[in-house]
Amino acid sequence: xxxxxxxxxxxxxxxxxxxVAGGCALEPVERDVSSFAPLxxxxxxELSNTSPEExxxxxxVATNLxxxxxxxxxARPAVATLQVRRPASAFGNLVVRALEDAGxxxxxxxxxxxxxxxxxxxxxxxxxxxxxxxxTLSVGRIALSRxxxxxxxxxxxASLMTLxxxxxxxxxxxxxxxxxxxxxxxxxxxSGTRMRDGAATGADVQTIDVRPDDPRPIEKRxxxxxxLASARRHYSERASMRGIPDLHRYTRQGRLVLLLDxxxxxxxxxxxxxxxxxxxxxxxxxDLVVVKACHDANxxxxxxxxxxxxxxxxxxxxxxxxxxxxxxxxxxxxxxHVMSDDRVTPxxxxxxxxx
Amino acid sequence: xxxxxxxxxxxxxxxxxxxxxxxxxxFMQEVRLTMSSxxxxxxxxxxxxxxxxxxxxxxxxxxxxxxxxxxxxxCTMLKDTSGDALAPGATLDRIVSDDIAVxxxxxxxxxxxxxxxxxxxxxxxxxxxxARLTDQGFGIxxxxxxxxxxxxxxxxDIVLPTSGGARVTERLTIxxxxxxxxxxxxxNGTVRSAGPLRIAGVRISLxxxxxxxxxxxxxxxxxxxxxxxxxxxVEPAGEPVREPSFAPSFKPVGEPAGPLERIVTPAVVERVAxxxxxxxxxxxxxxxxxxxxxxxxxxxxxxxxxxxxxxxESELDGLERVExxxxxxxxxxxxxGKANKRLVAxxxxxxxxxxxxxxxxxxxxxxxxxxxxNEGLAIGRAQRVIEELTDHDIPRQQIxxxxxxxxxxxxEDFPGRGVVIDIWRHPA
Numbered sequence: 005x006x007x008x009x010x011x012x013x014x015x016x017x018x019x020x021x022x023x024v025a026g027g028c029a030l031e032p033v034e035r036d037v038s039s040f041a042p043l044x045x046x047x048x049x050e051l052s053n054t055s056p057e058e059x060x061x062x063x064x065v066a067t068n069l070x071x072x073x074x075x076x077x078x079a080r081p082a083v084a085t086l087q088v089r090r091p092a093s094a095f096g097n098l099v100v101r102a103l104e105d106a107g108x109x110x111x112x113x114x115x116x117x118x119x120x121x122x123x124x125x126x127x128x129x130x131x132x133x134x135x136x137x138x139x140t141l142s143v144g145r146i147a148l149s150r151x152x153x154x155x156x157x158x159x160x161x162a163s164l165m166t167l168x169x170x171x172x173x174x175x176x177x178x179x180x181x182x183x184x185x186x187x188x189x190x191x192x193x194x195s196g197t198r199m200r201d202g203a204a205t206g207a208d209v210q211t212i213d214v215r216p217d218d219p220r221p222i223e224k225r226x227x228x229x230x231x232l233a234s235a236r237r238h239y240s241e242r243a244s245m246r247g248i249p250d251l252h253r254y255t256r257q258g259r260l261v262l263l264l265d266x267x268x269x270x271x272x273x274x275x276x277x278x279x280x281x282x283x284x285x286x287x288x289x290x291d292l293v294v295v296k297a298c299h300d301a302n303x304x305x306x307x308x309x310x311x312x313x314x315x316x317x318x319x320x321x322x323x324x325x326x327x328x329x330x331x332x333x334x335x336x337x338x339x340x341h342v343m344s345d346d347r348v349t350p351x352x353x354x355x356x357x358x359x
Numbered sequence: 360x361x362x363x364x365x366x367x368x369x370x371x372x373x374x375x376x377x378x379x380x381x382x383x384x385x386f387m388q389e390v391r392l393t394m395s396s397x398x399x400x401x402x403x404x405x406x407x408x409x410x411x412x413x414x415x416x417x418x419x420x421x422x423x424x425x426x427x428x429x430x431x432x433x434c435t436m437l438k439d440t441s442g443d444a445l446a447p448g449a450t451l452d453r454i455v456s457d458d459i460a461v462x463x464x465x466x467x468x469x470x471x472x473x474x475x476x477x478x479x480x481x482x483x484x485x486x487x488x489x490a491r492l493t494d495q496g497f498g499i500x501x502x503x504x505x506x507x508x509x510x511x512x513x514x515x516d517i518v519l520p521t522s523g524g525a526r527v528t529e530r531l532t533i534x535x536x537x538x539x540x541x542x543x544x545x546x547n548g549t550v551r552s553a554g555p556l557r558i559a560g561v562r563i564s565l566x567x568x569x570x571x572x573x574x575x576x577x578x579x580x581x582x583x584x585x586x587x588x589x590x591x592x593v594e595p596a597g598e599p600v601r602e603p604s605f606a607p608s609f610k611p612v613g614e615p616a617g618p619l620e621r622i623v624t625p626a627v628v629e630r631v632a633x634x635x636x637x638x639x640x641x642x643x644x645x646x647x648x649x650x651x652x653x654x655x656x657x658x659x660x661x662x663x664x665x666x667x668x669x670x671x672e673s674e675l676d677g678l679e680r681v682e683x684x685x686x687x688x689x690x691x692x693x694x695x696g697k698a699n700k701r702l703v704a705x706x707x708x709x710x711x712x713x714x715x716x717x718x719x720x721x722x723x724x725x726x727x728x729x730x731x732x733n734e735g736l737a738i739g740r741a742q743r744v745i746e747e748l749t750d751h752d753i754p755r756q757q758i759x760x761x762x763x764x765x766x767x768x769x770x771e772d773f774p775g776r777g778v779v780i781d782i783w784r785h786p787a
Contacts, residue, residue, distance in 0.1 A: 043489070107503070
């Protein structure tokens with residue numbers, strides 16, 4: 005036998021042995037579920053046993069509910085650590101992963117411990133309009149529920165989202181457009197919120213039609229984490245529009261200028277974090293902290309807004325009441341010089357005391 | 360012992376350097392890569408660094424590849440009885456994560472504490488740490504940046520001595536708590552202590568008996584104690600050149616509690632100086648707001664008196680100056696020195712009264728060889744004096760600081776390298 009042939013046989017033998025040693029030929033290959041399984045405490049077997057199509061549908065529902073949750077002031081990720089049990093269903097796994105993606109701190113519990121204990125359910129019903137599935141997500145006393153209906157391989161909302169345990173909120177962005185991306189042109193569904201007792205939230209109720217330009221191939225549909233990030237941004241933008249109280253009633257106690265590495269980073273770095281900690285130590289209950297980032301030159305200020313939100317969340321993370329921290333709107337100014345993306349960018353934090 | 364000192368860690372930008380001061384933390388993902396490259400290369404590097412003998416190396420490489428394939432495919436035959444993979448990194452991961460969990464449990468209440476871990480880090484250490492802390496009852500928040508009060512940073516530096524084995528330095532930061540420990544890993548994969556656990560950022564005494572459990576082998580009984588450190592790397596003998604970077608939150612156990620935190624670190628001073636030098640327009644940031652915050656906001660962060668008048672004139676209106684002291688710094692230095700410290704202490708204890716205002720002008724004029732420039736020096740010197748005053752319980756809000764910097768002399772108006780302290784008081 006010639007040299008090359010012998011080497012090839014040698015190679016084949018080694019590869020065969022290594023496969024046997026590794027057991028790769030003897031065990032069934034488990035589907036990779038890491039992209040949607042919880043980062044911690046996943047039940048991968050449950051997910052592996054669920055079809056990719058079903059996972060896609062359930063993920064849409066989980067994203068829809070969690071995207072609404074992050075916009076509820078008392079349940080936003082910056083202020084709430086949630087208690088979750090190890091998920092035992094595909095939907096549970098996807099809810100937990102969505103909560104992680106939304107930025108919630110999660111505590112594992114083995115019962116219903118905790119003020120923000122998470123529960124969820126998926127119920128099936130046959131109604132006069134056909135079969136529907138009723139999904140509920142609860143965090144402590146807050147509950148969000150909505151009915152969904154299947155259409156072919158896809159799933160669409162079949163009711164308004166019902167809110168309970170909170171004051172009516174009229175500006176939750178449900179991000180229902182994620183359902184339109186599935187296809188089924190001409191399908192219509194209802195979008196909006198209502199309170200559990202039937203009261204209106206003040207939000208618009210709309211009928212959404214799936215239009216010809218809505219469907220997208222799977223690989224181009226909105227990623228769950230992007231939808232959740234968008235929901236958080238929506239909340240922050242809304243929060244910044246609450247306005248700032250009359251500052252004549254306050255006296256300025258101190259001001260920090262945090263310097264971030266560049267115009268797009270959300271990393272504060274050790275020194276900035278230390279400065280925030282120092283500031284927070286001096287903030288009293290009735291005090292006000294105003295965050296302002298204003299470095300974009302295009303008038304949209306998106307990068308600066310994201311940095312302001314990041315700083316606001318940092319202040320809240322150190323224990324300042326979320327209501328006491330405001331993001332100051334940035335008025336566009338043509339005289340402000342244009343900053344390149346890689347230059348150090350300032351975010352201003354001003355501490356006010358009432359009286 | 361000769362050592363190759365190949366460090367496989369990558370470096371953070373300045374902003375995220377560790378408080379211990381010698382090196383910078385590395386993203387955990389990078390640490391994982393470091394571990395795998397560090398430990399698998401101990402044999403592999405030697406083998407492949409020999410003179411090339413193609414015919415023999417090819418089958419060797421194939422065999423090595425096959426072995427790696429077996430490991431990566433989850434082969435249980437090549438695992439030890441404790442369940443750890445053969446790579447000693449797994450044992451080290453377990454030791455470090457166990458110890459930090461024990462430490463945190465003593466300092467923080469798990470049920471009311473959430474620890475932030477970067478979501479992009481999915482290496483084995485991160486996962487072990489997250490799982491361990493979860494078991495302890497801590498909340499885990501996966502974050503996209505460095506959010507939160509208990510954000511985790513980890514750095515693993517590996518040195519591979521030519522004599523074999525490895526020396527590993529583990530640094531772990533969780534919020535203000537920092538730990539560091541050195542380990543040696545023997546050729547047979549045993550992990551041994553190479554020093555005691557060093558910890559900063561805590562103000563309680565920790566129970567050392569709960570640490571350093573097997574599989575860690577304690578090489579020396581002195582390694583069983585916990586060393587409470589104050590960052591020797593940045594505080595050399597004699598007068599400190601700059602503040603210990605984590606003095607803010609740490610006092611060795613038994614020492615009287617001082618102020619918990621300082622406002623400005625040297626790095627911040629440098630950045631402010633950099634900011635001024637590079638021309639970021641803080642004035643525009645302040646003045647462009649649709650809703651003006653307050654009149655006081657219409658000042659720059661640090662007013663340069665070389666070019667104008669004091670921004671605090673209105674604040675000092677009606678007050679009379681009762682004392683002036685000038686603190687002179689060494690050339691190109693922010694070191695206060697013992698004599699100046701005594702001077703500040705005397706002012707704080709003897710001269711300054713409760714309702715006084717302290718006007719403070721940090722100066723640096725003329726040539727400087729420092730990269731931070733006159734601005735950095737002026738601001739840094741002022742901050743240094745502010746820190747000293749606040750250390751003596753002078754409220755920060757009593758102090759109005761400004762600067763005076765220029766590449767040329769300010770004549771007799773301001774000192775070239777000093778801080779002017781004026782004490783202002785309501786007339787009796």
